[in-house]
Amino acid sequence: MAWNYGGDGTIKGENNMGQHYDFARIESKWKKYWEKEDLHKVQMDPNKPKYYVLEMFPYPSGELHMGHIRNYSIGDVVARFHTMKGYNVLHPMGWDAFGMPAENAAIERGIYPAQWTSSNIHSMHRQQREFGLSYDWDREVATCHPEYYRWTQWLFLLFYQRGLAYKRKAEVNWCPSCQTVLANEQVVSGNCWRCDSQVVKKELEQWFLRITDYAHRLLKDLDTLEGWPESVKIMQANWIGRSEGAEIDFPVKGREDSIKVFTTRHDTIYGATYMVLAPEHPLTMELVRGTEREEPVRSFVKEAIRRREETIDPEELGKEGIFLGAYAINPFNGEEIPIWTADYVLMEYGTGAVMGVPAHDDRDFEFTNLHRIPQRIVIMPEKDAPVPETMTQAYAADGYLVNSGPFNGLSVQEAQEAIADYLEEKGIGRRAVSYKLRDWLVSRQRYWGAPIPIVYCDHCGVVPVPMDELPVMLPEKVVFQPGTISSLAHMEDFVHTTCPQCGGPAKRETDTMDTFICSSWYYFRYADARNEEAPFSKEAVDYWLPVDQYIGGIEHAVLHLLYSRFFTKVLYDANLVSCQEPFTNLLTQGMVIKDGQKMSKSKGNVVTPGEIISKYGADTARLFILFASPPERDLDWSDQGVEGAWRFLNRVWRLIHNNLDIFTGEKLKPAHVASGADKDLWHKLHDTIKRVTEDVEKRFNFNTAISTIMELVNQIHRYREQLAAEKQNTALLRETLEKTILLLAPFAPYLTEELWHTMGHKDSVHRQKWPDYDEKALVREEVQIVIQVNGKLRDRLQVPVDMDREELEERALGLERIKGLTAGKEVVKIINVPGRLINIVVR
RNA sequence: GCCGAAGUGGUGGAACUGGUAGACGCGCUGGAUUCAAAAUCCAGUGGGGGCAACCUCGUGUGGGUUCGACUCCCACCUUCGGCACCA
Numbered sequence: 001m002a003w004n005y006g007g008d009g010t011i012k013g014e015n016n017m018g019q020h021y022d023f024a025r026i027e028s029k030w031k032k033y034w035e036k037e038d039l040h041k042v043q044m045d046p047n048k049p050k051y052y053v054l055e056m057f058p059y060p061s062g063e064l065h066m067g068h069i070r071n072y073s074i075g076d077v078v079a080r081f082h083t084m085k086g087y088n089v090l091h092p093m094g095w096d097a098f099g100m101p102a103e104n105a106a107i108e109r110g111i112y113p114a115q116w117t118s119s120n121i122h123s124m125h126r127q128q129r130e131f132g133l134s135y136d137w138d139r140e141v142a143t144c145h146p147e148y149y150r151w152t153q154w155l156f157l158l159f160y161q162r163g164l165a166y167k168r169k170a171e172v173n174w175c176p177s178c179q180t181v182l183a184n185e186q187v188v189s190g191n192c193w194r195c196d197s198q199v200v201k202k203e204l205e206q207w208f209l210r211i212t213d214y215a216h217r218l219l220k221d222l223d224t225l226e227g228w229p230e231s232v233k234i235m236q237a238n239w240i241g242r243s244e245g246a247e248i249d250f251p252v253k254g255r256e257d258s259i260k261v262f263t264t265r266h267d268t269i270y271g272a273t274y275m276v277l278a279p280e281h282p283l284t285m286e287l288v289r290g291t292e293r294e295e296p297v298r299s300f301v302k303e304a305i306r307r308r309e310e311t312i313d314p315e316e317l318g319k320e321g322i323f324l325g326a327y328a329i330n331p332f333n334g335e336e337i338p339i340w341t342a343d344y345v346l347m348e349y350g351t352g353a354v355m356g357v358p359a360h361d362d363r364d365f366e367f368t369n370l371h372r373i374p375q376r377i378v379i380m381p382e383k384d385a386p387v388p389e390t391m392t393q394a395y396a397a398d399g400y401l402v403n404s405g406p407f408n409g410l411s412v413q414e415a416q417e418a419i420a421d422y423l424e425e426k427g428i429g430r431r432a433v434s435y436k437l438r439d440w441l442v443s444r445q446r447y448w449g450a451p452i453p454i455v456y457c458d459h460c461g462v463v464p465v466p467m468d469e470l471p472v473m474l475p476e477k478v479v480f481q482p483g484t485i486s487s488l489a490h491m492e493d494f495v496h497t498t499c500p501q502c503g504g505p506a507k508r509e510t511d512t513m514d515t516f517i518c519s520s521w522y523y524f525r526y527a528d529a530r531n532e533e534a535p536f537s538k539e540a541v542d543y544w545l546p547v548d549q550y551i552g553g554i555e556h557a558v559l560h561l562l563y564s565r566f567f568t569k570v571l572y573d574a575n576l577v578s579c580q581e582p583f584t585n586l587l588t589q590g591m592v593i594k595d596g597q598k599m600s601k602s603k604g605n606v607v608t609p610g611e612i613i614s615k616y617g618a619d620t621a622r623l624f625i626l627f628a629s630p631p632e633r634d635l636d637w638s639d640q641g642v643e644g645a646w647r648f649l650n651r652v653w654r655l656i657h658n659n660l661d662i663f664t665g666e667k668l669k670p671a672h673v674a675s676g677a678d679k680d681l682w683h684k685l686h687d688t689i690k691r692v693t694e695d696v697e698k699r700f701n702f703n704t705a706i707s708t709i710m711e712l713v714n715q716i717h718r719y720r721e722q723l724a725a726e727k728q729n730t731a732l733l734r735e736t737l738e739k740t741i742l743l744l745a746p747f748a749p750y751l752t753e754e755l756w757h758t759m760g761h762k763d764s765v766h767r768q769k770w771p772d773y774d775e776k777a778l779v780r781e782e783v784q785i786v787i788q789v790n791g792k793l794r795d796r797l798q799v800p801v802d803m804d805r806e807e808l809e810e811r812a813l814g815l816e817r818i819k820g821l822t823a824g825k826e827v828v829k830i831i832n833v834p835g836r837l838i839n840i841v842v843r
Numbered sequence: 844g845c846c847g848a849a850g851u852g853g854u855g856g857a858a859c860u861g862g863u864a865g866a867c868g869c870g871c872u873g874g875a876u877u878c879a880a881a882a883u884c885c886a887g888u889g890g891g892g893g894c895a896a897c898c899u900c901g902u903g904u905g906g907g908u909u910c911g912a913c914u915c916c917c918a919c920c921u922u923c924g925g926c927a928c929c930a
Contacts, residue, residue, distance in 0.1 A: 019882080189926085231847055235925055238846065243929075263930060276930090319928085342928095349929045356930090362844090363928055436929050557925080627868070628855060632848095634923090636855060644868050647883095654883090694859085704857065707867035714867090721884090786863045791911040793863055817897095831910050837862055841910045 020646075021653040023617030027750045031132065039764060040134045042090055044543045051087035052544050053079045054523055054583075056552030056560070057094045060120040060142075061101060064127045064609045066592040066599060066625070066637065067553070073622045074589060074631050074702070075551050076133050080746035081696050083134070084770035090544050091134055092526040094141035095121050098149075098449045098515045100178060100194065106448075107480050113448045114476045117144055127609060131618045132749045134766070139529040143518035148525065149450040150471035151535035152518050155567075157453055157464050158574060164210040165442075167462065171280075171308070171348075172441055174202040180445045181206060183514060184438050185239070185559050193559075201308040207452060207511065208439040211566050215240050215435040217580075218565055227585030229632070232557045239558040241436025246420050247351065248429035250275060250328040252287070253336055259283060259328055262350030262434050265360060266423070267415035270404040271378035272355040273368065275328045275339045276321065278347040279304040287326040287339065297322055297341065304343040319344055319367045331428045333405060342367065350434050358394065365394035378403045379412065440563065442514040447478050447487040449512030457499035457506040466500050472508070486510050519560055520567040523547055523582060541577050550583040551631075553591075561586070587700060590634035592625075599637070607637055619748035620646045626702040626747060649751055652713060652744065655737065656755045659720070662734045663759040678729050679781075681719050685736045686777035688712040692743050693770070702747070709743055716740070739771045786837040787812045789821045797838075805832055812838045 034040065044050075055075040058068055079091040095117075102113035109116070121142060128135070141148050159165040173182040177197035181204065186193045211218075219240045222233045245264035252259060259275060277284045279301040288294045300322045321342030328339050337356075344363060345354055358368035358375040368375055377387050379399040387402055401407050401415050410418060423429030443452065451472045453465040465472055475494050481487045488494055489510040499506040521535065528540035552560075561583070568582040591598060594605040612621045624645035629635045688708050695705035716736060720728065738759065745752040745765045756765035780801055785808065787795040795817045799808060809830050812818060822842050831839040 231925085234847060238926060241926090241929065245930085261930080265930080344928045344930090346929065351930095354930045361930070363930075366928095434929075436926095554924080624868095630856085633856090638855065638869070640869050641855065648868080650883095699859075701857095701859090703855090704859095704867080707857075710867055717884095784863085788862085788911075791862090791909090796863075829910070831862090833862055833911095837911090839862080839910055 020650050021751070021754075023619065023750070026754045027130070027132065027617050027619070030750050030753045031129065033753075034132075034764070034766075035129075037764070039766060040091065040136050041138060042088060042136050044540065045088045046543075048086065048088035050090065050544060051079075051082040051549075052090045052547045053082065053549045054092065054526075054547045054551070056550070056556065057096050057519070057522060058124070059096045059099055059101070060117055060124055062120045062123065064124055066607060066609060067589075069131065069609050069621060070589055070592055070625050070631075070635060071551060071553075072128065072131065072133050073625050074587065074700070075549075076131075076622070076749075077626065077696065077702060077746040078549055078551070078700075079134050080749065080766060081770065083766065084742070084745070084768060085697075086769070089134075090139075090526065091136060092139040092141075092529070093128065093133070093135040093137070094139075094522060094526070095143065096515065096519050096522075097121065097142040097144035098512075098518055100446065100448070102448045103446065103480070106478070112476055112478065114144065117142075117448075127613075130613055131609070131622065134749075139526050141522060141525055141529055143450070143515070143522065144448070146471045146473060147532070148522075149474075149518065151525070152450045152513065152521070153453040153465070153470050153472060154467055154535060155521060155571075156450075156513065156517070157467055157470075159209055159570065160454075160464050162570065162574065164213065164570060165207060166210065167205060167207050169203060169205040170208075170441075171201050171203050172206055173199045174204075175199050178446075181441055181443060183441045183516070185440075185562065186516075201305075206441055206443040207454075207509075209442050209517075209566075211440045211563075212435060212437055214566050214569055215242070215437045217569055218437075218562065221565070221569075221581060225581060225584075225586070228583075229586065229588055232554070232561065232586065232588060235557045236562055239437065239562065243434045243436075245432060245434065246423055246429055247432040248331070248355065248423060250331065250337075250355070252283075252339070253327040253329055255326075257283065257286075259339070259353050260351045261353045261355045262432060263355060265357065266419050266429075267401065267407075267410075267412050268357040268360045268378050269330065269332050269355070269419060270401075270407070271357040271359050271376045272330055272337060273358060273376055274337050274356040274373050276345045276354050276356055276367075277324075277339065277341045278345040278352040279341050279343060280347040281341070281345075281352045283353075284324065284341045287324045291325055293323075293325045297324060301341065307343070319363070319370050321367060321371055323371075331426075338373070340371070348438060349436065359391060360394055360396055362394045362396065365391075376403060383409065440514075440566075442517055443511040444514055445486040446512055447474075447480070449515060450474070450518060451488070451512055452509040454509040455497055455499060455506040456509070457502060457504060459504055460499055460501045460506075463499055463501050463506070469500065474512075486512070488512070516560060516563050520563045521571070523550075523564070524571070524577065535576075538576065538578075545577060546579040546581060547583045549585045549587065551587045551589060554588040557588070587631060589631045590629070592635045592637055594637040596636075607639075612642065616642060616646045617750070619649055619751045623649065623706065623747055627706045628703065630701050630703050648710060648713070649748060651717075652740070652748075653751065653755065655713060655716060656741070656758055659733065659737065660758070662730050662737070675727065675729075677719060677723055677727075678732055681715060681729075681736060682732060682777050683780065684712055684715050685739060686773040689739065689743065689771050689773035690778065693773070696746070706747060709740065709747075712736075712740055712743075741765065742768055742771050783835050785812070785835075787815065787818060788837060788839040789818060790841060791839060794818060794821060801835065805834075808832070809838060812840065 053075055055071045079089050083089045097117050102117050105116045106113045143149060156165060173187050175182055175192040175197055177195045178192060182192060182199060187199050190199060191197060192199055219237060219242055222237055225233060243264050245262060246266040247260055247262050248266060249258040249260050284301060288297045319342065321340045324339045324341060326339045327336040329336055356364045356367065358364040359377045360379055378401060379395060380387060380402050381399045383400045398412050401410050407415050407418060420431050451474055453470060453472045455463050455465060457463050475491055478487055481490045495507050495510060497506050497508050524536050524541050524545065527544040528536035531537060564582050569580060571577045572580050594607065597603055597605060599606045620642060624642045627645060628641055691708045692705045695701045741752050741755050749766060753765050782798055783801050785797045785799055786793055787797060795815050797811060822840060825842040828841045828843050
């Protein structure tokens with residue numbers, strides 16, 4: 001495709017109109033130049049405002065895909081733009097390098113995970129360089145390197161010291177295919193987030209991080225994240241799931257115990273006709289012990305738990321339950337209500353016990369219908385309305401209390417206050433808040449992860465590895481063991497160790513950490529990536545953090561993004577960082593799709609970055625991706641669209657090369673803008689600068705930024721073609737062409753660098769200042785006014801901007817077409833939007 | 844079921860604060876250039892009507908507010924995402 005070129009980059013031959021620019025030569029030339037010049041290396045500089053732009057680091061799967069390229073192209077424009085704007089820009093890249101695929105590859109191909117990962121990193125790193133991404137490679141990190149995971153382990157111990165890491169036996173999510181446990185966030189509609197297998201429940205002793213301690217702050221601080229999409233904040237808020245309500249103690253008849261329930265509808269307390277305990281609730285078996293119901297209840301509980309270990313299809317779960325033969329006493333009216341156990345009550349939420357109010361809760365309504373438990377209406381939508389005998393569905397909305405003793409007549413809101421006050425006065429309950437968020441399960445029964453730095457000693461029990469003995473090295477030469485136990489557990493050399501406290505024999509923890517821990521702090525490490533004394537220095541993170549602009553996929557809305565916020569708050573509390581939120585602005589990019597579907601090998605619709613780069617080069621690929629749609633939306637891949645981007649860049653190339661005479665010869669004087677065509681071009685240039693600046697800076701609408709530059713290029717072409725050569729203003733043309741190249745530089749870094757030098761400049765285009773626009777150039781002398789009659793467009797007028805209102809209206813009314821439309825009618829009023837339109841309202 | 848986002852030409856998308864709907868690109872049609880092609884350049888391109896000037900309809904559907912609505916309000920439909928026995 002690229003032939004017929006001279007060594008100096010110009011096109012040879014008589015007709016140079018028809019050829020394409022030699023992207024391959026240009027891109028390899030400038031790539032080397034930039035690397036030699038360390039163009040993208042950054043250091044702390046207190047004299048410059050900092051800007052930290054970050055793309056979510058990738059898992060090193062082996063090859064970049066278009067989603068990556070989109071992610072990096074967006075980040076690169078933001079980085080380059082801010083550099084040109086005078087910021088000290090941190091733009092790093094690294095590898096989320098622990099995780100399952102490396103183990104699978106190891107088993108399939110007989111290659112160690114470390115080797116496989118490292119070779120993947122190499123090839124992806126090379127591709128990233130080809131794309132001309134402005135990373136400071138000196139800060140590159142990989143989470144699987146001991147120099148990195150040493151500090152991941154250090155942070156785990158920090159959490160441990162602060163009481164935020166603990167081990168407990170719990171019912172946890174187990175993925176049978178990945179052979180490991182999963183955090184709640186990693187179960188998507190009952191399936192494993194990674195392999196989509198159905199997840200089952202298992203009771204295991206596991207490590208947790210106490211994220212629930214931070215539930216309140218994680219929720220509250222969402223309000224401070226003005227630069228985040230509403231949708232992500234809502235998803236996090238729903239995930240944290242705060243509910244306000246009350247805890248109420250129900251004494252058990254004939255016993256000392258009482259049952260504590262959590263409810264958000266304590267106003268319906270007089271409607272409670274039964275009580276339900278979760279099958280695992282400690283009182284469930286206790287209440288039936290030694291009675292004739294012990295056996296049936298035991299088998300019910302067993303069965304309920306067994307069902308959870310098999311399939312979890314909420315649709316199939318009915319409302320099974322069994323009466324325990326015991327009664328609770330409603331502390332408000334002394335009524336005795338039967339106590340049941342049922343599998344629709346979860347031990348993990350609230351108190352594991354609920355009061356059943358069938359008349360005002362859909363689930364309770366269903367349950368009582370099934371098990372013939374009475375219902376009692378205590379809320380009516382209207383005050384003083386007759387209370388019906390029966391109902392066909394529960395009434396869960398607002399209303400007024402009935403059948404509720406002294407609280408009758410109160411509204412739901414009033415009753416909630418009054419009843420909560422009453423509970424607290426009598427000491428039989430209290431206001432309470434409950435969260436859906438659970439502690440973060442971080443143990444993984446996998447080899448390829450950061451070892452949890454804990455040893456178990458027969459004498460001393462659970463002992464953390466001292467921080468100065470880190471890292472606990474992951475042995476690289478692993479032999480994989482099929483089965484349910486991590487391969488690490490089979491490595492005797494790893495397992496057997498000595499106790500750091502007593503020196504006696506001890507065993508290491510053989511579970512590794514969830515890789516989401518590794519990715520919860522990497523953005524801090526970039527600030528000080530080679531620090532061997534600490535995860536990072538306070539000085540470095542205080543200078544660079546928080547991340548000003550974070551860019552990545554929406555799929556991490558409640559995974560990585562929630563965990564990272566949690567980590568940041570813990571590090572803040574430990575006085576290691578000064579920010580409470582890690583990411584000031586968040587951009588969630590859409591997917592890259594083709595033919596209406598996600599690109600995938602099985603569908604055969606994959607376009608690889610490699611093939612695009614060899615056919616068109618990096619600039620074309622980047623330009624197309626940024627032009628085809630705004631970043632948050634899905635991007636429809638189109639081969640013809642790529643062709644369009646390619647054509648445009650060639651058009652820019654020719655625009656410069658066909659005007660070379662302008663850039664050589666004598667130094668040109670400042671532009672004198674005289675003729676109408678000059679003024680139009682001058683205005684267009686400054687209008688373009690303004691619009692591109694705003695599109696990139698405020699709106700991230702790179703598609704419209706690029707289309708605006710295209711319009712400018714089209715206008716320059718027209719100017720050259722329609723004006724006789726001697727009438728063309730070369731000074732204006734030169735300024736226009738130079739600024740066009742500057743505006744395009746963040747989008748097409750290679751081509752613009754080449755053309756910048758072609759124009760005679762010696763320094764890199766990427767070290768230039770972003771062009772300013774001249775307010776004077778934006779002021780038009782004439783404007784087009786739209787003339788409407790009754791809101792319909794009927795004519796247009798070209799008038800001086802300063803024409804006064806009366807004259808303008810007179811002119812409008814005098815237009816032939818308007819006269820025809822207003823003849824014989826009464827002009828009711830005239831709307832005048834200055835500089836835009838006149839609307840004549842007639843009757 | 845609950846929460847959220849989005850529906851605009853043949854197509855990707857634009858219209859930023861209620862003020863010219865369809866910028867820019869793709870595709871298509873016609874023309875220039877060429878022996879011919881590729882490449883490039885120019886012109887046209889929402890539907891219907893008219894020789895034309897123009898008229899008329901048109902932003903998922905139905906209402907409403909307004910001089911004026913893709914934009915605001917109400918109801919609904921479709922698609923996509925999140926949550927889902929959370930008391």
